[in-house]
Amino acid sequence: MARKIALAQQADKFACYEEAIQNPRKDVLFLTKTFQSEFHRKAIWLREDFCGTAAISREFIRSDFERFAVGVDIDSVAIDWCLKQGLLSLPSGSDRLELVVADCREYEDKRSYDVISANNYSIFLLTTRVDLLRYLKHVKCCLNPSHGMFICDITGGSDCFEKRKVKRQRNNLVYIWEQDSYNFIDASWQCSISFQFPDGSALKRCFTYTWRLWTLAEIMDALYEVGFTKMRIWFSNFDEASESVYEETRIIPGSVKSWNAIIAAFSYG
Numbered sequence: 350m351a352r353k354i355a356l357a358q359q360a361d362k363f364a365c366y367e368e369a370i371q372n373p374r375k376d377v378l379f380l381t382k383t384f385q386s387e388f389h390r391k392a393i394w395l396r397e398d399f400c401g402t403a404a405i406s407r408e409f410i411r412s413d414f415e416r417f418a419v420g421v422d423i424d425s426v427a428i429d430w431c432l433k434q435g436l437l438s439l440p441s442g443s444d445r446l447e448l449v450v451a452d453c454r455e456y457e458d459k460r461s462y463d464v465i466s467a468n469n470y471s472i473f474l475l476t477t478r479v480d481l482l483r484y485l486k487h488v489k490c491c492l493n494p495s496h497g498m499f500i501c502d503i504t505g506g507s508d509c510f511e512k513r514k515v516k517r518q519r520n521n522l523v524y525i526w527e528q529d530s531y532n533f534i535d536a537s538w539q540c541s542i543s544f545q546f547p548d549g550s551a552l553k554r555c556f557t558y559t560w561r562l563w564t565l566a567e568i569m570d571a572l573y574e575v576g577f578t579k580m581r582i583w584f585s586n587f588d589e590a591s592e593s594v595y596e597e598t599r600i601i602p603g604s605v606k607s608w609n610a611i612i613a614a615f616s617y618g
């Protein structure tokens with residue numbers, strides 16, 4: 350008798366991540382509009398730091414035939430996935446995409462980028478102020494000095510300090526976000542992602558993170574310190590919506606228990 354194989358056993362964690370968590374079209378539209386409104390020109394060169402499977406780089410290339418992207422990640426498995434699976438959804442233009450297995454804190458080429466991005470809380474991977482400043486200084490040097498934009502996103506609010514589990518349905522997939530612990534001494538934050546399938550099977554904690562929960566003020570201070578002169582902030586209030594709806598703001602009230610923010614920092618000549 351044929352044995353039924355659980356859906357989790359057949360699942361691909363990177364495909365699940367892209368399906369349940371990422372929205373590269375929205376991200377690329379956002380960075381395109383923001384860059385255009387700031388510099389009145391088209392962003393041509395993107396470096397996607399901490400790129401994972403480089404979903405944003407692929408969408409950036411797909412969105413415009415004049416564009417080029419470089420995706421950098423330390424994990425060769427994620428980069429290989431992009432080469433073998435991710436590029437299947439990019440019918441043309443892959444010659445305008447470069448993928449690099451490297452540490453973003455050190456990776457250097459001779460290019461001057463219009464945009465450098467660090468998405469999905471990747472800035473939280475830099476757990477000390479020395480490391481954060483070192484990375485941001487490096488980003489500043491790699492951006493075009495007269496029209497460069499760095500973009501990253503973070504989360505915050507008092508819910509971050511709680512041990513909690515949030516479940517969201519995405520198509521046929523249930524995505525489970527777990528906050529395991531927070532330490533007020535060093536602001537370290539342990540979180541994980543699991544996926545559950547219609548047959549009840551699950552890919553448990555297939556992505557785990559030990560992050561530094563930086564505040565917006567700390568990141569903005571560091572960005573000013575390395576030489577960025579202008580910043581804009583957009584905020585999405587998760588107390589009110591489960592989907593991210595961003596609006597530009599100068600205030601995020603302390604009463605909001607769960608929020609996401611996008612920070613764009615600009616370098617001008």
Ligand SMILES: C[S@@+](CC[C@H](N)C(=O)[O-])C[C@H]1O[C@@H](n2cnc3c(N)ncnc32)[C@H](O)[C@@H]1O
Nearest residue numbers: 399400401422423424451452453468469471474
């Ligand atoms: C939170 S995931 C973000 C993935 C993707 N950027 C996204 O938007 O969903 C963080 C990624 O950073 C990578 N990473 C961690 N430390 C790194 C480093 N020092 N340099 C480059 N990549 C790093 C991990 O391998 C992982 O793919």
